[in-house]
Every structure is written in C-alpha cells, then in structure tokens.
Amino acid sequence: MARLNRRVLPGFGLSLGYTLFYLTVLVLLPILACFSKAASLSLGEFRAAVWTERTRAAYALTFGTSLVAATVNVLLGLLVAWVLVRYRFPGRRLMDSLIDLPLALPTAVGGLVYASLYVKKGWLGRYLVPLGIQAAYSRLAIVLVLVFIGLPFVVRTVQPVLEDLDAETEEAAASLGATRWQSFRRVILPPLYPALVTGFALAFARSLGEYGSVVFVSGNMPYKTEIAPVLIVARLEEFAYGEATAIAVVLLVISFSMLVLINLLERWSKRGAAHA
Amino acid sequence: MTQAGRLLRAAILALAAAASPVHAADSIELLNVSYDPTRELWRDLNASFAPQYLKDKGVAVTIKQSHGGSSAQARAVIEGLEADVVTLASFIDTNAIAQRGLITGDWAKRLPNNSLPYTSTIVFVVRKGNPKGIKDWPDLVKPGVEVITPNPKTSGNGYLSFLSAWGSVVLRGGSRKDAIDYVTKLYKQVPVLDSGARGAATTFVQRGIGDVHLAWENEARLEVQEARGDLDIVYPPISIRAEPHVAVVDASVDRKKTRAAAEAYLKYLYTDAAQEIIAKHFYRPASDAVLKRHAASFPALRLFSIKEIALDFPDAHKQFIAEGGVFDRIYKPR
Numbered sequence: 001m002a003r004l005n006r007r008v009l010p011g012f013g014l015s016l017g018y019t020l021f022y023l024t025v026l027v028l029l030p031i032l033a034c035f036s037k038a039a040s041l042s043l044g045e046f047r048a049a050v051w052t053e054r055t056r057a058a059y060a061l062t063f064g065t066s067l068v069a070a071t072v073n074v075l076l077g078l079l080v081a082w083v084l085v086r087y088r089f090p091g092r093r094l095m096d097s098l099i100d101l102p103l104a105l106p107t108a109v110g111g112l113v114y115a116s117l118y119v120k121k122g123w124l125g126r127y128l129v130p131l132g133i134q135a136a137y138s139r140l141a142i143v144l145v146l147v148f149i150g151l152p153f154v155v156r157t158v159q160p161v162l163e164d165l166d167a168e169t170e171e172a173a174a175s176l177g178a179t180r181w182q183s184f185r186r187v188i189l190p191p192l193y194p195a196l197v198t199g200f201a202l203a204f205a206r207s208l209g210e211y212g213s214v215v216f217v218s219g220n221m222p223y224k225t226e227i228a229p230v231l232i233v234a235r236l237e238e239f240a241y242g243e244a245t246a247i248a249v250v251l252l253v254i255s256f257s258m259l260v261l262i263n264l265l266e267r268w269s270k271r272g273a274a275h276a
Numbered sequence: 277m278t279q280a281g282r283l284l285r286a287a288i289l290a291l292a293a294a295a296s297p298v299h300a301a302d303s304i305e306l307l308n309v310s311y312d313p314t315r316e317l318w319r320d321l322n323a324s325f326a327p328q329y330l331k332d333k334g335v336a337v338t339i340k341q342s343h344g345g346s347s348a349q350a351r352a353v354i355e356g357l358e359a360d361v362v363t364l365a366s367f368i369d370t371n372a373i374a375q376r377g378l379i380t381g382d383w384a385k386r387l388p389n390n391s392l393p394y395t396s397t398i399v400f401v402v403r404k405g406n407p408k409g410i411k412d413w414p415d416l417v418k419p420g421v422e423v424i425t426p427n428p429k430t431s432g433n434g435y436l437s438f439l440s441a442w443g444s445v446v447l448r449g450g451s452r453k454d455a456i457d458y459v460t461k462l463y464k465q466v467p468v469l470d471s472g473a474r475g476a477a478t479t480f481v482q483r484g485i486g487d488v489h490l491a492w493e494n495e496a497r498l499e500v501q502e503a504r505g506d507l508d509i510v511y512p513p514i515s516i517r518a519e520p521h522v523a524v525v526d527a528s529v530d531r532k533k534t535r536a537a538a539e540a541y542l543k544y545l546y547t548d549a550a551q552e553i554i555a556k557h558f559y560r561p562a563s564d565a566v567l568k569r570h571a572a573s574f575p576a577l578r579l580f581s582i583k584e585i586a587l588d589f590p591d592a593h594k595q596f597i598a599e600g601g602v603f604d605r606i607y608k609p610r
Contacts, residue, residue, distance in 0.1 A: 053608070053609075054604070054607075112478070115483065116482065116483060119483045119484070119485060120484070120485070121483070121484045122483075137467060137468050215470075215471050215475075216470075216475065219467065219468040219469060220427055220468070220469040220470070220471065221468075221469060221607070222469075222604075222607035223607055223608075223609055230430075230471070233430055233471065234427070234429040234430050235599075236347075236348075236351065237345075237347045237348075237429060237430050238429075238593075238598055238599070239347070239350075239351070239354075239372045240599075243599075
C-alpha cells in the first residue's frame with residue numbers, strides 16, 4: 001500500500017491499464033479479427049487472393065500515390081505552416097481554421113467536388129483538359145485528393161515547432177554571414193526534421209486507408225486507377241469475406257512495416273536534430 | 277432439464293416479456309431491408325399496406341425501411357440485422373442470406389411469380405436528340421461513343437449491364453467468342469467505372485461525361501424526367517430481365533413472432549393496389565392486367581431471362597463477374 005512513488009502525479013497503474021484496454025478494444029481486437037478471418041483460407045487460397053497481377057497493380061498504385069501525396073504535402077505543408085507562423089496578415093485566422101477542414105469534411109464529398117472541378121466541363125477542367133491534363137479519373141486525380149486529405153497532418157505537426165523557433169536564430173545566422181539558403185538549410189530546417197517526418201508518416205498512413213474520396217475521382221479502372229481498398233470491396237460484394245480480409249491483411253502488414261521504418265527514421269532524425 | 281434450469285428459463289422469459297416494447301398483438305413493427313433506389317417505392321407501398329392490415333386484422337403495423345447497396349444490405353442481414361423481409365436487387369444477395377440458413381427451403385417458390393412482385397431491366401439514356409444515333413447494343417461500340425455504367429463487381433446495375441451486353445450477342449446468333457470480343461470493346465469505351473448506380477448517374481448527368489448511360493429502367497425514367505428535355509431514353513430491342521426477389525427472413529420472424537404480418541406484407545405486393553403503385557414508380561408489375569393498363573410507359577422489348585445465358589444468377593456471376601471470370605480478362609494488360 002505505502003509504495004514509494006517518485007512521480008509528481010499518481011496513477012501510473014491506472015493510466016497504463018486504461019491505455020492497454022483502450023488499445024486492445026479499439027485497435028488490437030479488430031486487427032486480430034481481421035487476421036483470424038483471413039486465416040480461414042488455406043495458404044494456396046490466400047496466395048491466390050492477394051498476389052495476382054491485378055492486386056499487385058493495386059498495391060503499387062495505393063502505395064505509390066500515397067508516397068507522392070505525402071511528399072507533396074511535406075513541401076506544401078511546410079510552406080503553409082511557415083506563412084501562418086511567420087507572417088501577420090488579414091485573414092490569417094480564417095486561413096488557419098481552413099486547414100482543418102479536410103479532416104471534418106466527409107471524404108466522399110471531397111472526392112465528388114474534386115471530380116466535378118477537373119472534368120472536361122468543370123471550372124478547372126475546361127482549361128486543363130485542352131492542355132492534355134486529365135486531373136479527373138486518372139492517377140493524378142488520386143494524388144490530388146490524397147494531398148487534400150493529408151495536408152492538415154503536416155501543417156499541424158510542423159506549426160507548433162515553427163512557433164517555438166525564434167526568428168532571432170535566423171537573424172543571428174544572417175549577422176554571422178550566412179546566406180539565405182544557408183540559414184534555411186542549416187538553421188531552420190534541422191529542428192523541423194522530426195516534425196516533418198511525423199507529418200509525412202501521418203499523411204502517408206492516412207492516404208493508404210483512404211477510400212471514400214478516391215473511388216469518386218479515380219475512375220476505378222483495373223490495372224490503372226484501381227486502389228487496393230476497391231478490390232477489398234469488390235471481394236466483399238461476392239461474399240468472399242476471407243479473400244477480402246486477406247487483401248486487408250497484406251495492406252496492414254506492408255503499412256505497418258513502412259510506419260515502423262518511418263518511426264526509426266524519425267528517431268534517427270531527432271538525434272540528428274539534437275546534435276545540430 | 278433440471279428444476280433450477282426450468283425456473284431460470286421461466287424467469288428469463290418473464291423478464292424478456294416485461295422488457296419487450298411490443299404491446300400484445302395490436303401493434304407490430306417490421307423491418308424491410310432493401311436496396312438503394314427503392315426508397316420512394318416502399319414508402320408508398322408501406323403507406324398503402326398499413327391501413328389495409330389494420331382493417332383486416334386489427335393490427336397496427338409500422339414498417340421501417342433500410343436502404344443501401346444491395347449486397348452490403350445482404351451482408352448486414354447475414355451479420356445480424358434483424359430484417360423481417362428482404363427486398364434486394366439480385367437473387368444472389370437473397371440467396372447468400374438463404375445459404376446461411378436465415379431463409380429456409382425453396383424460398384423463391386413461396387410467393388407468386390417466383391417471388392417477383394415486379395421486374396425491371398437495363399435501358400439506355402442518351403443526350404438530347406441522341407446525337408450519336410444509339411439504338412441498339414452494337415451502336416455502343418462504334419468509334420467515339422463513351423459508355424457510362426458502374427463496375428459489375430461492385431454494383432447490381434453494373435453486372436446487369438454486363439449480362440445484357442453479353443446476351444445481346446449470344447441470343448442473336450453470336451458465338452461466345454463474338455460476345456467476348458463485344459464486351460471487351462464495350463468496356464474499352466467506358467471511361468469511368470463508378471462503384472454504384474448512383475455514382476454512374478452522377479458521372480453521366482452532373483459531370484456530363486459519356487454519350488450513353490446504361491441504367492435501371494426505373495432510374496432512367498426518373499433521370500430523363502428530372503433532366504427536363506436534356507436527356508432521352510432509348511429502349512434497345514433486347515435486354516435482360518432483372519429479378520429483384522422478395523423474401524421473408526425466417527430466422528427473424530420466428531424469433532420476433534412477426535411471421536403473420538411479414539407474410540401478409542409480401543402477399544399484399546401482388547394485389548392490384550400495390551401493383552399500381554409499383555407501375556407508377558416505373559417498375560414492371562408482375563400482374564399482366566396492370567402491365568397492360570400501363571403499356572404506354574413500358575415499351576415492349578425482348579426481356580431475356582438469365583437462364584438463357586447461364587444456369588442461373590450464381591452461375592452467371594461465377595462465369596462472368598467473379599474473380600477470374602470474363603470481366604477480369606477484359607482489362608488484362610496485353
């Protein structure tokens with residue numbers, strides 16, 4: 001009872017217990033159910049379900065577009081966060097709250113609106129399509145909606161770090177003779193690396209699972225613009241639960257390994273930032 | 277059963293009875309699990325059935341409707357949604373529920389007309405004045421014609437379009453190879469494979485993509501009505517007969533003790549009053565008399581049965597749509 005507690009706040013046991021419970025019920029249990037359903041298939045059936053030319057094309061598309069979108073988001077997100085933190089201008093507050101909108105909007109709405117903008121007769125499409133830019137029902141369309149959906153993740157992870165970064169450090173760098181590029185590269189960027197990597201990981205993970213918006217803009221053409229989640233739905237429509245979850249398991253395993261890799265990268269970049 | 281066991285069971289039953297919101301037999305609630313576009317149809321049918329049942333049996337019946345993609349609805353019932361009746365778009369979906377034992381026996385035989393109070397088909401919707409001159413299935417593969425139809429793998433509208441296209445070749449003297457060539461060409465002219473019927477309608481109507489939309493007959497009629505002259509309907513000479521079966525879900529009605537009302541509800545669909553409502557919503561009524569009365573709104577065309585191109589719907593699905601079927605080969609690169 002009278003255990004020594006060196007922490008200022010009590011409740012380690014309780015909070016850890018709650019965390020474990022929460023993780024189990026919300027995350028582990030559904031994943032476990034998914035794996036057990038997939039395990040109802042024989043090894044041959046599993047292979048046949050998850051490794052065909054068509055599923056491989058879908059995995060490549062899902063991971064490829066998610067990577068591109070997350071990369072674009074890192075660049076765009078950094079820019080947006082920079083503008084929001086470093087400058088004061090009318091409408092900044094409004095702009096700041098607009099950033100979160102993609103999180104609140106049902107993604108299907110995002111997909112529908114993007115498609116209607118970029119088709120031949122859409123507001124933007126009528127100028128882009130004659131130039132040969134098909135930004136609806138193409139891979140580009142998928143990247144566009146994924147950028148839309150992932151943007152808040154990068155902005156919101158980078159923003160607080162930028163806020164903590166004193167403008168004086170750049171001034172110091174400049175007064176010590178650094179060029180603008182040098183002070184950006186050597187002074188501003190290093191402390192931002194961990195936040196950028198986190199933002200990248202979040203945006204990337206979010207894109208992998210995205211279904212609602214993508215089905216409306218991609219055109220869902222097999223081998224070309226068909227993402228892996230569409231294949232899962234197609235198998236479910238056939239009441240092939242085992243096959244559907246098998247594809248889900250493959251997605252989960254690849255996603256999980258990529259996220260672990262990114263986490264390692266993040267830790268490594270933090271160490272780098274600490275040394276800088 | 278032991279004394280204690282019997283006591284426990286009685287106690288549980290008493291508790292359940294006390295907790296049950298159903299007041300004896302004078303009011304009852306049914307759940308009708310259906311597919312997407314039938315919302316308005318069932319609203320009208322329910323409004324007409326309830327007073328009739330109250331008059332005949334003295335029971336006030338409230339009917340709850342649930343709508344969604346047909347096979348998603350079937351999955352919901354399989355996973356425990358307690359539907360008293362299912363009125364889904366495709367035999368395959370109802371059959372999937374039956375295969376899990378929730379609907380028993382030779383269910384399609386239980387109601388008149390093979391449990392089909394209405395049928396429907398796939399027709400063409402084209403732009404005003406039909407600028408590409410689309411009259412028949414072969415016109416769909418002319419150069420420069422863009423066809424809008426949803427993904428056969430994820431949509432009932434989609435797979436019926438596919439089967440119609442197939443039947444239009446093999447039932448007019450074409451070989452299997454001709455049919456494969458035809459559908460391969462056809463789907464090369466489909467620029468977008470939406471996941472469902474509503475998505476395809478949006479693509480065609482709102483986005484202005486495509487020259488022809490292969491749609492459910494009832495949806496096509498509404499689409500053309502709402503477009504106020506911008507769209508026209510074209511009846512091809514041949515198309516598939518779509519069969520949206522209705523069935524009582526035995527497992528649910530036995531547990532909820534609603535069998536009598538559920539069966540009366542489905543039987544009611546075959547009465548003249550209900551058949552009239554069905555025709556008004558552009559579904560082809562089962563009653564010949566009612567169909568004749570509405571002959572003007574249902575042009576005659578050769579509606580072929582699934583049995584003419586396959587053993588039945590599950591067999592057609594396996595041959596054409598399922599993994600490794602004809603549809604999968606269309607898109608194979610090279």
